[in-house]
Amino acid sequence: MSQSGVSERICLLRRRIALIEAREGQVAPFATPFAPAFGVDRLDALLGAGRAGLSEILPSRAPDAPAAAAFAVAMALRARAARGGGALVVIVEDIAAQEFGLPYGRGLAAAGLDLSRFVLIRTRRPRETLWTMEEALKSPACAAVVAESFLTSRLYDLSASRRLLLAARRGGALGLVAPLAPPKDTAPARLSSAAELRVEIAAAAPEAGARPPAARSPPLSPAAPFRWRLRLLKARAGWGEIDPAQWREIAFDPEQTVFRHAFPERLPSEASNRPAAADPQRRRA
């Protein structure tokens, strides 16, 4: 075949893709210009922007995988609130359940999840996970689908992620891929996939004043689970004024289903209305 024949065919295929995308009712990703703003409200808009789409949540390091999974659940809750209902599907591979346990109903219920619209699916292999995720995204019942899996970049490539993206647009759901290990072969920033948003998540650093508990100090309760450190790696909707290289502290408010900047919320409760130790004179008495 001649050179021009090849390029013609490619043009034809491009046009067909454009037609398919037009039929799915998808507006071009840059159609709504992103108004630059300051602070984390911007970030919240960015995280909640693509209601029907595909996002990737990478753990910064392997032990941060539970935090990344919790962030995925928070984003799913956000997507569900934005849609005004719908089911939430979480797909957990067997090996992920062994490594980091299974989602726990009591904890999820406390986080504001409606468990009557929650389905937990256990899969055996990454390939099965991808199939299940695509089926769930296609279903109009789902608001969000979270897949926790040890995906390899060989299996989860550009075409696989594009399939997921198209399925998500057809079903109107948000797909969240939460790989349980940071990709080994490529840097997270250079990962190639069709996802619209990619964030890197690490567990939130403990409070500055926190030290190992001394024998006499009062217990300092740990932070709520919905706090992370976050870094944006990819946003097709545009960065705006967010510095992608910067780690930012972020918290999720399950009551109002909104992401906020994480201010240090609690300080060590100092004993202000009574002396820390008895008066030496009184002790002597």
Add this chain to the structure above:
Amino acid sequence: MRFLSVYLQRLPTDRLLRTRSGVAPEAFALYARVKGAERLTAVDVGAQKRGLLPGMAVADARARCPALALALAEANPKADAATLDALADWSRRFTPLAASDQPDGLLLDVTGAAHLFGGETALLDDIEARLAALGFCARAALAPGPALARALARFSSVRLVAEAAGQGEIDARAASLPVEALGVDAVDMAGLRRAGLRRIGDLLSRPRAPLAARFGQAALTRLDALTCRIRDPISPRFEAPAFIAERRFPDGLTQRADIEATLARLAADLCPMLERAGVGARRLEAVFYRVDGAVKRIEAGTSRPLREPARLAALLCERLAAVAEEGLDTGYGFDVLRLCATATEAAAVPQTRLLAPPPRGAADDADLGDLIDRLGARLGLRRVLRLHAEAAHLPEFAVAAVPAAHGAPAPFPAQSAPRPLRLFERPEPVETIALFPDGPPVRFRWRRVLHEVVSYEGPERLAPPWWGAAQSGPTRDYFQAQDSDGRLFWLFREGLYGRETGAPRWFVHGLS
């Protein structure tokens, strides 16, 4: 009532000969060790012609038959029984009520089924011809009672007792059978012989009371069953489902597309039946009968009563695709496809409303149900779960993961104490250093990594259920701990120091 009995006279030898390739041996026999001696247990036609009989010593058999011509194999009653069960499954293509009649026969309840095969004689011919093609020497007989059909297949050349036959004709048929047809034990049989009773007719012409006194009531019951005076049901291998649709093909289907199209048509046949009965299918079974006698079966469960042909067909095709991934061996093709609803549940017809949109949420529920069914059909019902709250306070028992097909859970009760987002299926032991034996953790080693605790909350003490069994484990003290990297752990110490144990152990139970 019409019963068909098949007598597989040479099942043990046929089973081995049909799988053997190459030239068939002139004589073939099976042997087993009986009280230290090797004796023949089954012989084929060639061996029988040479005068070999079951029960003969192997040495005698070799003396009668040159060693080269006689092939011997060890008997395997278990494999014979399995073959018979497989044949009973195969014979379900003729009727859903089929049973294996150990050790050497099949029993089929063909009441109202014979006309589908062109009449009773044609049905008998069909079964015998098909079994012969599979390599089994079979004789079939059809009678109004299973005992009579069984006796005719084994002891008579009569194959058919007509449906219109009266009691007189049945008695006349039974009278010519030998007394072995009663199937009583050896002692009674010897007694019958000694009394000079050789035919069933001899028993029928005698008064009943002396017979009962001598041979017991059981023998008379068998006699009544043989002459169809009492109703004698068979116990089929599988319960006959209430709703069945099936299609037969002159040639086998081998293409998956054809099979899927047939399943869609079967579903369209089945659904009106379900609708008439006002039920929906909760469990479906599709059975494929292969031309060479093998039977394949796929099952699919639904999360709610279904009777829409398209949904049923989609579900089965999904299951078929899952089976096909492992390899659906179509062989020479499937010639009978059957679809049954093995479990049903009442389902009212939804009232169609004119000009009003359906209530919001109902469509969502149906969509979610569809998704659950489809995933369940592919992954297995036990892998598609929903979390139900349980009335238990131990964390691992407070939530039950139940297959989603069983329905939606009730809302969770409010939880005052903090709970993690993830729970391990089994708590993982950690080495912990605590401030004091019953104090909070300071650092712990989990999966060979040392974690420094910077803040914690607890303890929350959970006692074992004292109302249950005595050995229900020690008390647990739960701590929510954060390490220096900010990761959250849910740890517990097992056992109260000094009271329950001297060295309490620590576990990680959850993460968030």
